[in-house]
Amino acid sequence: MRVAFFVTCLVDLMRPRIGFASIRLLEAAGCEVVVPASQTCCGQPAFNSGDRAAASVLAKKVVAEFEAFEYVVAPSGSCADHIRTEYPGLLADEPEWHDRAVALASRVYELTDFLVNVAKVEALSSDFSGSVTYHDSCTGLRSLGIKNQPRLLLGKVPGVSVREMNGAEECCGFGGTFSVKFGEISAAIAQSKCDNIRAAGTDAIVGGDLGCLLNIEGKLRRMGDETPVLHIAEVLAGSESR
Amino acid sequence: MEIKSMHFKSRASAKLADVGLQHNLKKAKGKFVDKRRDAIADFCAQGGDFEALREAGKDLRNRVLADLDLWLEKFEANATARGATVLWAKDGAEACRLIVDIARKHGVKKATKSKSMLSEEAGLNQALEAAGIQPVETDLGEYILQINDNEPPSHIIAPVVHKSKEEIADLFARVHKKPRKTDIPEMTREAREVLREHFLSADMGISGGNFLVAETGSVALVTNEGNGRMVTTVPKVHVVITGIEKVIPTLEDLSLMLRLLIRSATGQHISNYVSVLTGTKGAADLDGPEHMYFVLVDNGRANLLAGEFNAMLRCIRCGACMNHCPVYQTIGGHAYGWVYPGPMGSVLTPLYTGMENALELPHAATLCNQCGVVCPVKIPLPELLRTLREKQVETNLQPLGERLALKAWAWVAARPALYALGTRFAVRYLNWLAGGRASIQVLGAAPGWTAGRDFPAPQGKTFREMYAARKRK
Numbered sequence: 001m002r003v004a005f006f007v008t009c010l011v012d013l014m015r016p017r018i019g020f021a022s023i024r025l026l027e028a029a030g031c032e033v034v035v036p037a038s039q040t041c042c043g044q045p046a047f048n049s050g051d052r053a054a055a056s057v058l059a060k061k062v063v064a065e066f067e068a069f070e071y072v073v074a075p076s077g078s079c080a081d082h083i084r085t086e087y088p089g090l091l092a093d094e095p096e097w098h099d100r101a102v103a104l105a106s107r108v109y110e111l112t113d114f115l116v117n118v119a120k121v122e123a124l125s126s127d128f129s130g131s132v133t134y135h136d137s138c139t140g141l142r143s144l145g146i147k148n149q150p151r152l153l154l155g156k157v158p159g160v161s162v163r164e165m166n167g168a169e170e171c172c173g174f175g176g177t178f179s180v181k182f183g184e185i186s187a188a189i190a191q192s193k194c195d196n197i198r199a200a201g202t203d204a205i206v207g208g209d210l211g212c213l214l215n216i217e218g219k220l221r222r223m224g225d226e227t228p229v230l231h232i233a234e235v236l237a238g239s240e241s242r
Numbered sequence: 243m244e245i246k247s248m249h250f251k252s253r254a255s256a257k258l259a260d261v262g263l264q265h266n267l268k269k270a271k272g273k274f275v276d277k278r279r280d281a282i283a284d285f286c287a288q289g290g291d292f293e294a295l296r297e298a299g300k301d302l303r304n305r306v307l308a309d310l311d312l313w314l315e316k317f318e319a320n321a322t323a324r325g326a327t328v329l330w331a332k333d334g335a336e337a338c339r340l341i342v343d344i345a346r347k348h349g350v351k352k353a354t355k356s357k358s359m360l361s362e363e364a365g366l367n368q369a370l371e372a373a374g375i376q377p378v379e380t381d382l383g384e385y386i387l388q389i390n391d392n393e394p395p396s397h398i399i400a401p402v403v404h405k406s407k408e409e410i411a412d413l414f415a416r417v418h419k420k421p422r423k424t425d426i427p428e429m430t431r432e433a434r435e436v437l438r439e440h441f442l443s444a445d446m447g448i449s450g451g452n453f454l455v456a457e458t459g460s461v462a463l464v465t466n467e468g469n470g471r472m473v474t475t476v477p478k479v480h481v482v483i484t485g486i487e488k489v490i491p492t493l494e495d496l497s498l499m500l501r502l503l504i505r506s507a508t509g510q511h512i513s514n515y516v517s518v519l520t521g522t523k524g525a526a527d528l529d530g531p532e533h534m535y536f537v538l539v540d541n542g543r544a545n546l547l548a549g550e551f552n553a554m555l556r557c558i559r560c561g562a563c564m565n566h567c568p569v570y571q572t573i574g575g576h577a578y579g580w581v582y583p584g585p586m587g588s589v590l591t592p593l594y595t596g597m598e599n600a601l602e603l604p605h606a607a608t609l610c611n612q613c614g615v616v617c618p619v620k621i622p623l624p625e626l627l628r629t630l631r632e633k634q635v636e637t638n639l640q641p642l643g644e645r646l647a648l649k650a651w652a653w654v655a656a657r658p659a660l661y662a663l664g665t666r667f668a669v670r671y672l673n674w675l676a677g678g679r680a681s682i683q684v685l686g687a688a689p690g691w692t693a694g695r696d697f698p699a700p701q702g703k704t705f706r707e708m709y710a711a712r713k714r715k
């Protein structure tokens with residue numbers, strides 16, 4: 001399987017190791033992974049801010065860069081969903097681009113969804129050990145149905161035990177530009193998320209979207225809590241990827 | 243009602259600092275969310291399919307809205323045939339004028355009221371008072387607000403959800419001039435003793451309407467306190483004030499909508515009272531009003547019919563979207579600054595009061611879609627909020643600085659070489675700010691972020707730099 005890896009702008013900027021861990025997982029699952037060098041961002045920040053023109057420019061760029069591949073995988077439910085669910089509507093006024101976006105959409109996957117449902121990963125060789133709690137990021141959960149996939153994969157790592165927190169499906173308060181525009185409200189929502197996280201008392205917090213993870217990590221650190229906040233790819237790929 | 247939505251951010255800030263309110267909000271959140279979830283689980287355990295019900299509710303509401311004028315005409319004809327008078331108001335002010343005229347015509351001095359959000363939209367109580375007619379709110383929550391100097395409601399079905407029992411005990415002691423009580427049944431009895439007088443002495447009852455049934459010309463009311471029945475049957479005049487979008491075709495449809503509404507709103511299978519009121523008192527009837535009026539209000543609704551926001555008209559005012567909204571749960575309803583709070587309010591306020599009066603509301607959401615998945619009529623609230631943001635961009639209503647920053651970022655993101663350069667610079671700058679620590683405490687570029695939490699430092703280089711370096715090896 002030839003898979004194009006969509007790094008996402010946040011992983012590119014903030015946590016390259018998540019990208020490398022994802023690639024390792026995809027390769028271990030038997031995929032040939034290509035990383036198109038000209039990729040930047042899927043355009044979701046522009047789309048969610050109401051700037052359709054800017055969002056369309058970036059959408060076309062992504063479609064052109066990725067449409068030649070059998071599959072596209074991103075380590076983020078939110079970015080994968082933006083390409084899958086929103087591009088066709090965003091490009092609806094330009095029939096040729098719309099069709100190309102539709103043709104691409106169903107081949108775009110969030111990482112854990114791809115590993116479970118397409119690559120059908122059976123075993124994982126991660127050396128990670130400890131208890132973890134999983135935060136369900138909103139878009140992946142409610143738009144792509146990412147719920148069991150990460151838990152199934154975590155269950156395949158011998159050293160990992162999953163303990164559910166209260167309100168795992170509740171928003172962490174990130175919301176992209178919302179976190180900056182309405183910082184005070186955003187941080188207060190993050191506080192209630194982190195209270196649940198701390199009550200679960202696990203060795204690490206795991207999630208599938210870096211935006212939420214940075215929000216959670218930032219809040220925990222401000223609360224003086226040093227519990228590791230990890231992307232699921234880092235846990236599944238183990239220490240070799242770090 | 244006065245619009246204060248332009249001050250959303252500062253109002254929210256004050257709410258976040260209000261310790262008592264924060265405590266009350268936490269309590270309410272658990273109650274609403276858990277009750278709804280349990281009621282739906284129950285319904286499904288008994289073989290019901292709530293998702294299919296939501297789909298049917300959405301279809302029904304869409305069907306009505308597609309021919310709204312026809313259903314309203316049908317409603318008018320059937321209501322008139324049963325002795326009621328149907329009046330049309332294009333806005334809140336006209337609704338107030340019509341109701342004051344009705345009151346004058348029948349020599350009304352006092353009007354009891356059951357809950358109506360449209361009455362809040364129209365500012366009906368103020369209009370009645372100005373005309374020398376005493377409005378008395380009889381829904382316990384609305385009563386509490388009225389005696390607290392006409393405080394506005396903070397929730398569409400639980401108007402005093404922001405208050406604690408203790409605060410209400412203080413208020414009752416002060417206003418009723420009786421010894422302070424904290425036992426809820428006793429407090430309720432005290433309020434009922436006050437209200438009983440009003441129920442018996444009012445010359446007019448004003449109610450809202452959860453649904454208008456076209457085939458019978460009836461209004462359906464869903465309540466839990468029984469005050470709705472006192473308001474609509476004891477006085478000689480009954481006035482229903484509600485929005486033109488509330489009509490549904492048949493009683494059969496009503497049963498579908500009730501199954502959806504009540505579970506979504508309070509997590510009950512059925513409310514304590516469901517009243518279907520049809521026409522004036524007949525010769526053989528023991529009670530009921532001699533005169534019945536419907537004041538059906540547009541106030542911006544018809545404008546939405548043909549456009550991209552028409553899904554919003556499906557709303558049946560259950561409150562589930564706000565109960566499940568992380569923003570509403572955190573700041574409560576008053577911060578939103580007008581009649582309707584939470585996600586539905588953030589859509590309706592700019593649409594009904596003017597975009598420029600509520601610039602922040604469409605942005606005051608994480609777009610988590612928790613509202614969208616609980617809405618009983620499947621209104622895509624996040625999509626509507628985003629569409630409002632698009633309208634702001636199209637009409638240059640967004641702050642210039644933000645618009646330019648976004649444009650510049652998108653321009654660069656479309657140019658990979660420039661973008662690579664920019665991101666390399668950005669990670670280095672952030673790392674310099676972090677000064678070797680794992681996170682940044684103050685970030686000048688995003689002070690909103692670091693006011694309440696740290697900003698984690700980047701790992702080091704960008705992925706693309708590292709990937710290119712590895713490839714070269």
Ligand code: SF4
Nearest residue numbers: 557558560561563617
């Ligand atoms: S938008 Fe939906 S969830 Fe919100 S009040 Fe209306 S019907 Fe209820």
